[in-house]
Amino acid sequence: MKKFLLLLLALICMGLLAAKVDLNTATLAELQQLPISAEQAKDIFEYREYVKIFSSIFELRDIPSIDQKTLLRIRPLVVVSLYQENNDVTLRREVVRDLLERLDSNEGSMEGMADVWEDYLMTPQNLNRMHFDDFMGLPNVSGVDAVGILRRVAQGDTIADARDLRGSPGLSYYGYTNLRSYVYYNEPPVKNRLMWDAKISYNTRYFEEGQRDMLREDFTRDYTTGVVPQLKGLSYWGYFGLDKIDPDIMLKMRMRYGNNFKMGIMNYSGKGESGLMTTNTKDFIEDSKWFAGYENTQMPGLDNTRLKVYLGNYRVTYGEGLVMENTDYYSARKTGFGFSKRILGITPDLSKTQEFALKGGAMEYTHPLFGFAAFVSQDDKDALVYINKDGSPVKRDEFGNDVFTETDGRQYYKEGINKVYNYDNGAPVYATKNKVFNYINSTIRWDNDELMEAESRFNTELGAAGAFAVPYINLAARKDVLREKLWGTHVQINPFIGTKIGMTTYTALYDNAHFVVPGYDEMLRTLLRTSSDQEKLRKAMNGEISTLYSTQTDSYSRDYRRVVGFDGQTVIGNTSIQGEYAELSVLGDDIKIGDDPKAYLASAYTQFDNLYFLTLFRHYDVDFDNPYSNSFSEHERFDGTMFDGNMYSLTNSSIADLYLNGNQSQPEQGVYFETRYKFNNYFTVGRSYIDILERLTDHRRTVRFQSELEFRPLFQVSLRLRYKNQVNRFDDMADRGISKTNEYTLAARTFLSNRDFLELEYRYNTVYAPPYLSITNTAAEGNNNGLAAMTLMSGDYIAANYTHNFSQSLKIQGSFLYWFAHGISHWDWEDMEIDFMGERGSKAWVAITSRISQNLYMNIKFRNKTYQDKEIQIRRYNVSNDPILYGDPIYLQRVEHSENTIRFSLDYRF
């Protein structure tokens, strides 16, 4: 009987329990059965649906309409079941959320690498099967770290978890903390499944100062006689109406199945270019980047071999980037260590790079002991081409070149400045090829038809003057004019753990064009509009221009460019030594060392747990012109040449794009030393370096030093002091090229609360330098009175940055800064982009990051920047131009700009 009663009681309890309403699964109708109002039932339902899953009955009190009385009334009638709404992907995303957001904020500077790292964050690699180069491609992981892990694995040890990983001999603290999010040990956190990301970005940016000056430069009548038409339409700016607000728009979509199958497409239209709504389908496809790829880390046959195959756009990077690292973007002091990384090998490419993008097929097969890669590409490149004056009855080809027809019916280009010889027999080359000066990464990629129409208008004006040495546009950018077929290979042997020797080579075939760069004197005549400028700008560093690679010279005629190089790396103890040697085949043998323009780099990285040293030496010959290199350097190519700051003298101001958007390193030789040391929890010497280098064109020597000290008395508070010093031409104080720069920065950072972060920063700079005498003095002997003209310029900068997190889903960042910088410029790293600021002004920006759901992110940023930048001379309006009667009629004025910028992006990740 007792048993029966107990059983009955249990059944009643179960029945009661079964009748209870589960707050996490009940339908609205079921909730409405509870003794509460329909409104309250709806509030409960919507709280669960739109705010959170219940983890306790007492969370009902978070709903405004549910008071304590109601809670007590329904408490016996409801239950809260365990309910898991997250799948493995969303859980993984939560784990790596901070890192993902950090990568997003650096995407602009990472040139597409953020995509690769994001993939590895979401679907990590198996630590116990990774190759040496896999480690080297991850941020802040060094060769010493990689060897520490690989040796353990090679000895048969299996690293089981993060704690086990931390115990690996030789693995630094930084290596460990950065590596652990990119790897798994036993089971992958996310099983193979389809994932996709889609992103829209809309940005109404302004052109940078140099780009704006270039585009505004007029093709005017003879300015030496003072006849000034003053028509806006005679510059690219006025002709194309660039005063308008015109956004950059980027659309990107990527799909992948685990790390095996990947595909993506990206379209980017920059300010001033045909947008999505105005372009036609053909151009849209041509200007879009895409890829489809397959990766397998467990190839049959040899153990632990992997294969990557990509079609479409891809990036290739090997060694130190001397032979091949294709990008449009220059990055100073790219060491390949810390966060200044290279991802070695072949990776898909949806970056904004257009000019040095590779499109075709690429494969890579790697084993712990060896590796092999091959890549082919065919893509039309933009180029700076020689063109003739448009005049009847000359026929023009599609690129604006004048075309003549011989009696035998063959067409050739007009002789004269465009004369192209075949050096085998001295005969002119017939019109099957374009004459190209160089690749060009244009600020605005206009269509060729648009450009030719504009140039026709400019030529009318130039021709009317007759006073210019070159009274027509003889060099101009053309979109997709250069048909480039490129193929290359990389082979690599890894005889020991941490040691590798590789060889990389590529050949770019130009079957519809000749690269022709005239000698120094003719080059000046070709590039500079007036004969007086040709004398004035006879600068040594212009040698960088005249030594650009030609496929047509007095010595040879060919249609390709070939670069061959060797790279190697070895780890000895806690030091990793690596380097690369490359040659551009010109006159010498392709594989003979030392007979062609060369570039080489060697570095040693020594690592301790809280300290590292990096020592790096590089040398790049002046005539080592490899557009696909992206190696360590202090300056970009053409710095200080006539393309930099003398755009008003050029036959076509847009030639200055070669400098403004250049991607290559300048020819230089130097030693770089970098360190970072964490004394204890209070004091850290941040990334500090000294670089001593010589620009090889004019042998200008420069030393640059930077150091940073951080004092953190509490976790929430830190003080940072940074000092930077740069002296150009330090070896010759009497030379007018000397300049000395000092920059002092003090920053105080504090977390006011768990949700609020405040930073105050003050910076003071001085620059001691000569003014630009080339504007006022002829650069003739005796006029070089630099010492008398040295000027001390100073500037300072004060900023307040504030971040408030309303919750994990809503963050507001804002900044206000004011700067004064007479003659110098400041820089500021905003939320995810760098901004350069000249002269004086103020700036305020606010960025709101809204995490709409676990998958959808929205970011809105607004910036106002008001500044003065240019000193101009204005004659007083109503006084005669007679300085004796009226005093100096000229006074100086500065031009003020006010810029509103908005950036909007939506990012969906599944």
Add this chain to the structure above:
Amino acid sequence: MLSNKSLLLLILLIVASALSAWSVTDQYFGNRLSSLDARIYGMGSAGTFNDRGVFGIADNPANLTLMKRNFGFAANSFIDRNEDNRAVPFWSQFDYYLDDAVYSSNIRIYDNFAGSGFAAHRFNNLGLGLGLYHKPLMNFDAGYTEDVRNNRNTNDDVYAERIALNEIDGSGSVYKSSLVASIGYKLGDYTDFNLGVDYAMLDGDITREKTIRWTDFAQNAIPTFHLPDLTQTEDYTISGSQMKIGASVQLNTRFGIAGTYTPKATLEKEGTYYYKRDAYRNTLVDSTNVSFKEDYIMPTEVRFGFSYMPRNVMRTVFNMDVEYVMYSDVCDMYDDAVNIYAGVEHHVANRIPFRIGFQAVNNQFFTTEAAVDINNDPITVYRVEKVLNPMITAGSSVTLAKNVVLDLGFGYTWREYEAIDMFGDAYYNDKTYTGASTNSAAIWTNPQYVNLITRGWENPDNVRENSISLNAGISVTW
């Protein structure tokens, strides 16, 4: 909660202020107003799917039954501060275009008012609703003043004399008075389908006057001659009707989608054009007074939007709309435009919403210029400027009483474009009025430095406008 007296005061304040316009450039469309629902305005005007705001019925008639409310009333005001800066190109000594020098800066504040109401009833799963609203659709209010000063005294740090005053004064709006009907069918607790139709009467009375008035100083400086004043007035009405149909579909607890279609409407524009230039020297008064009656085209608009309501630690709504406007209906020179609207609402704390939004809307400015062809015959040059208006918005709400909500939306927008100088410099060339071979030194000191020719499209003005706006709406629903 506010007291009754405070509430009354607040309503009076809102009613007293009213909604507005700002640009003197677009004489055809004036300024087309965004969503008047203050909540949606703070979310970048992305409100094609709007299940909460009374004024949502103006964006999409199907929103009426989507709201699932029995009655609703709303009053809205819209205050706008517009800044218009016009600049001429500025040249450096190296002859290149350097920047722009602002010669005219006008700041005006405009306001306007709108109201709406509806009633709906549900018969089991079927909902029916009727609504009314009255709102400005396009506003032609404009105020512009430009001083014409001579070149005297500038080296003595004093102002130069004003010789003429140029003004543009525009007023009037095209109002939309609509009757809205909607039908909805409920398929589940969070699934329903709604269809609506909006029939609107459009009516506007617009006046635009452009004047040039020489100052007494200028008239007295050359007493033997008369400098002619100029008056140009357009006074017209726009009237007609417009239809809009819409659908709003709540798919589930997470998603809603919606779309509207507004076919091309041909309205009637009727009025008079008056022109008068005073007599001078041996030239008689030039005066014209003509009547005109012409079609006025409102372009076809198609708009799609969605609303996404995820689970988030802060209750969140994300709305996004894409609109296609067929400006080619109006004129072959116009390109069709795509406009984007997006916004998010987070309930930050204590259910106080924080809204942010973004919109990118294109305008088309149509201008003409007198020129000559290759035979020297006078022709008119037409030009269309497609101008982008990016806008950022923010907003919040205050619950004043049960079912009574005050919504506030803020917006900041700007645009930069080229425009023809509205008052050509040749008019101020006193040689025309005196018959002298040079300008009078009494008006233009050092006349040799004055080159009074009218700039055309070869050297246009650069216009930079910005607007800060506040949209306040009070709504009652139950």
